[in-house]
Amino acid sequence: MKLSNFLVYITSLLWLNLTDAKICYFWHITDLHYDPFHNSPEFHRGCRHNRGNTEHSHRNGRHRDHTCDSSYSLIQSAAAFMAERHPDTLEFVLWTGDILSSSMEHLDGEFKLEAVRNVTDVLSRTFSSQFVFPALGHSDPPPSRRLVDMWMQWLPTEALQTFEKGGYYTIEQSHSKLRIVVLNSVLWAGGQTRTDGATQGKAQWEWLEQVLSTARRKNEMVYLVAHAGPGVEERHNAGSSSSTGGGELTPTANARLLFVVRAFSDVIAGQFYGHRHADTFRLIYSEGRPVSWALLAPSLTPRGAGSISNPGLRLYKFDSKTGKVLDYTQYYLDVTKGEMHWAVEYNLTQYYGLRDVSAASLDALAEKIRHHHDRGIFAKYLSALRVRHSTDISDCDAACTHVHFCAITRADYHEFRSCVRNPASALASRAPHNSAAILLYAILILISS
Numbered sequence: 333m334k335l336s337n338f339l340v341y342i343t344s345l346l347w348l349n350l351t352d353a354k355i356c357y358f359w360h361i362t363d364l365h366y367d368p369f370h371n372s373p374e375f376h377r378g379c380r381h382n383r384g385n386t387e388h389s390h391r392n393g394r395h396r397d398h399t400c401d402s403s404y405s406l407i408q409s410a411a412a413f414m415a416e417r418h419p420d421t422l423e424f425v426l427w428t429g430d431i432l433s434s435s436m437e438h439l440d441g442e443f444k445l446e447a448v449r450n451v452t453d454v455l456s457r458t459f460s461s462q463f464v465f466p467a468l469g470h471s472d473p474p475p476s477r478r479l480v481d482m483w484m485q486w487l488p489t490e491a492l493q494t495f496e497k498g499g500y501y502t503i504e505q506s507h508s509k510l511r512i513v514v515l516n517s518v519l520w521a522g523g524q525t526r527t528d529g530a531t532q533g534k535a536q537w538e539w540l541e542q543v544l545s546t547a548r549r550k551n552e553m554v555y556l557v558a559h560a561g562p563g564v565e566e567r568h569n570a571g572s573s574s575s576t577g578g579g580e581l582t583p584t585a586n587a588r589l590l591f592v593v594r595a596f597s598d599v600i601a602g603q604f605y606g607h608r609h610a611d612t613f614r615l616i617y618s619e620g621r622p623v624s625w626a627l628l629a630p631s632l633t634p635r636g637a638g639s640i641s642n643p644g645l646r647l648y649k650f651d652s653k654t655g656k657v658l659d660y661t662q663y664y665l666d667v668t669k670g671e672m673h674w675a676v677e678y679n680l681t682q683y684y685g686l687r688d689v690s691a692a693s694l695d696a697l698a699e700k701i702r703h704h705h706d707r708g709i710f711a712k713y714l715s716a717l718r719v720r721h722s723t724d725i726s727d728c729d730a731a732c733t734h735v736h737f738c739a740i741t742r743a744d745y746h747e748f749r750s751c752v753r754n755p756a757s758a759l760a761s762r763a764p765h766n767s768a769a770i771l772l773y774a775i776l777i778l779i780s781s
């Protein structure tokens with residue numbers, strides 16, 4: 333063991349003893365996109381892009397096709413793997429929506445609910461003594477009595493009441509200071525079809541601000557959980573426009589969520605989203621200082637949204653007393669391999685050499701990703717983004733790297749666009765480093781005088 337590693341080890345032991353941390357775990361699974369027609373003999377109804385291309389599907393096999401959503405057996409294999417990897421200290425499961433394949437959009441509500449029930453059954457068998465906290469995505473049935481009945485095994489009465497109305501709820505962890513706030517991002521997204529959507533969307537804002545105020549008063553830490561979070565999809569629109577369809581937050585909702593996160597960054601211990609079918613993160617700044625992070629987990633479905641990836645599952649390690657996120661392990665399944673074999677892809681802190689999981693550490697990582705000459709760290713980022721589907725970064729030049737950096741650090745739609753248009757202004761606005769330098773300078777002057 334190197335001396336530096338040894339010191340880190342000793343410090344963390346001391347830290348653990350001093351703070352009496354309770355190390356626990358939770359899974360974050362998202363975008364399962366279950367396709368009941370996956371194995372259907374009638375021309376792969378679910379694999380839309382595959383129709384008529386039988387040669388391709390034969391070659392890759394039935395579970396192993398990047399153009400297909402999740403089969404029942406893929407979901408079962410993920411569940412079996414998670415059951416096997418159950419730490420005794422598994423506290424809960426975050427399940428952030430898009431349960432169903434987008435190819436089921438046109439099917440009737442009854443059929444969709446049955447498919448949701450199939451997936452719910454798999455999860456409740458897998459996590460028989462844990463709670464699963466579901467968030468709704470844009471491909472999911474809207475909140476209803478039927479969904480409430482299905483998920484009442486996991487949610488307390490109070491949560492079920494707000495869930496039935498608007499698809500959002502909060503969970504208070506009885507033995508700790510951690511509060512989980514599950515939002516229905518569909519209410520804030522463009523192109524939603526609910527007639528009472530605007531009213532419900534407004535109600536959710538008021539509810540959220542009130543929940544966060546109460547949490548602050550009670551000294552609780554909060555996890556914000558939703559299907560879609562703030563920020564742009566870098567691979568789709570590279571700053572040309574901010575998408576308002578397909579479950580993305582509207583520009584107004586995005587701006588308001590950023591405002592709320594900034595206002596309550598002292599209370600929010602972390603944000604957990606899915607939706608992008610990519611492994612990435614977003615940072616939120618206040619007066620140039622990184623104040624909050626959002627970690628986006630990759631999808632279970634191998635079918636990409638804009639690009640393709642491997643199926644992923646994420647296990648978080650956290651201090652259940654304080655809610656502080658300590659690390660996560662990302663697991664993946666290489667769909668091009670014959671067997672359904674889940675493996676460790678990476679550990680967040682080890683992979684990127686992070687001191688801890690904090691806005692400051694992730695901001696330093698974003699800085700490294702931006703530096704085009706440090707291709708090593710960017711290659712790691714891009715490989716993770718695609719869940720190791722490809723480790724080739726030759727298709728991403730300096731401009732492309734810069735777009736990734738802008739997506740990570742500019743969650744505001746306008747700021748993202750100007751960051752992409754003007755790399756020089758992005759450099760100039762790195763206020764955290766300037767103010768840190770000024771502070772250091774001031775301290776030096778004080779010491780020397």
Ligand SMILES: [Zn+2]
Pocket residue numbers: 363365430469607608609631
């Ligand atoms: Zn999705």
